[in-house]
Ligand SMILES: NC(=O)C1=CN([C@@H]2O[C@H](COP(=O)(O)OP(=O)(O)OC[C@H]3O[C@@H](n4cnc5c(N)ncnc54)[C@H](O)[C@@H]3O)[C@@H](O)[C@H]2O)C=CC1
């Protein structure tokens with residue numbers, strides 16, 4: 304009999320994971336549901352709800368064959384053997400734990416829906432990143448709302464996808480972690496989920512643990528990755544003071560196989576909603592468990608990230624002779640990193656707001672982020688208490704050359720590939736002099752830029768040049 308899977312939540316994780324399962328398991332019927340009807344309409348159209356390299360081709364190949372997007376979650380739940388919860392888990396904005404603890408209401412609602420519409424036993428997979436022991440709450444929710452003869456097994460199976468390379472992460476995962484209950488029913492549920500992944504993931508990459516370890520591992524992975532970035536960013540400040548280059552330091556450190564080279568790229572700070580949210584959640588859990596020293600340790604990772612953004616913005620103002628008022632500054636890249644439209648907590652927002660508050664006029668260009676998104680992200684800058692005045696100071700361009708024309712400085716926030724191959728000689732000729740580049744990604748060809756005449760400032764290495 305054909306295995307049937309259902310996803311509750313057609314966002315990034317639901318949409319991406321379901322598509323790859325449908326691609327790799329043609330005999331499995333995958334149905335993806337969302338409580339927002341418009342999201343489902345987008346999945347059924349040619350303009351998917353978000354951009355991710357490779358996603359469109361997979362959806363096109365599988366949609367209507369064994370991949371379906373629908374609002375009829377009652378039928379989808381009833382038919383499914385395995386149900387993934389991929390609802391969003393935002394940070395609480397009010398009440399106990401405000402600003403740190405996460406709000407599980409969407410996950411709980413999904414669990415209730417599963418209980419209401421299930422007429423046979425189900426394996427429920429907690430895919431959303433949740434606090435430790437959330438599976439217990441899900442189980443309570445399921446048992447309190449279910450029909451008498453139905454039983455559930457809850458597995459924890461966190462997603463480890465980074466935006467921009469999520470399809471690659473799914474097709475060739477470093478590991479699939481499945482946490483299950485220590486019982487024969489738990490083992491059966493584990494085997495059922497394994498049998499899906501085994502279609503394309505080597506068996507040795509599927510690792511098992513108890514449910515709580517799996518839940519904690521999801522938070523801990525993001526916390527450790529963010530901690531590495533904050534560590535290298537802290538060293539970038541030292542490098543700028545002593546004349547070292549953080550890229551060299553990072554390379555030297557990364558060659559040590561005990562440390563490894565990934566997530567040691569110095570930047571203007573990590574962005575995205577996930578790192579900060581997961582660390583804050585970890586801090587909240589530590590405070591709840593009366594582990595204040597542990598909570599403080601992780602808080603420093605976030606503090607260092609804030610420091611890096613502020614340090615970079617202040618340096619721009621300092622270098623531009625302590626005032627940017629009336630100066631036109633181009634900001635290249637607005638998303639958290641290349642190949643994604645995600646702007647949540649993007650360092651570019653912090654930098655743009657600082658420069659706007661200091662009175663600069665910003666020319667922003669990002670290859671994929673929509674103009675309306677940029678206006679929304681910057682709408683609360685104090686300089687623009689009246690949102691209508693924002694367009695006077697903020698201009699969004701559809702191409703890099705137009706954005707750079709007539710500017711005093713270029714600030715590189717995101718390393719989209721196209722920024723590396725721009726004709727900087729031509730750009731320099733159309734900029735105000737002296738022309739500055741602030742490279743927040745350490746990705747441009749600095750000797751060449753300096754030869755052209757730019758003053759180059761790059762994070763983690765101070766370069767002062769005079770125009771030839
Ligand atoms: N975006 C990413 O790359 C990663 C996300 N995660 C985790 O996965 C979870 C989901 O994240 P995203 O997909 O990014 O969120 P998202 O916000 O893109 O999508 C969540 C979707 O769930 C829907 N939803 C909410 N309640 C529902 C319900 N009861 N039934 C059906 N649909 C419902 C929402 O309408 C929304 O479309 C979060 O916990 C996140 O931390 C984990 C790893 C990577």
Ligand SMILES: O=C(O)[C@H]1O[C@H](OP(=O)(O)OP(=O)(O)OC[C@H]2O[C@@H](n3ccc(=O)[nH]c3=O)[C@H](O)[C@@H]2O)[C@H](O)[C@@H](O)[C@@H]1O
Pocket residue numbers: 432462463464465466467525528532565566567568569570571572573574575576577578639640
């Ligand atoms: O929980 C999640 O949703 C996901 O969060 C992150 O993925 P993501 O936020 O999409 O992107 P990353 O590639 O990790 O980058 C996050 C931020 O860190 C920055 N970064 C990354 C690497 C680095 O060396 N330096 C650095 O500053 C990036 O520019 C970006 O702003 C994790 O990498 C994923 O494993 C996890 O599944």
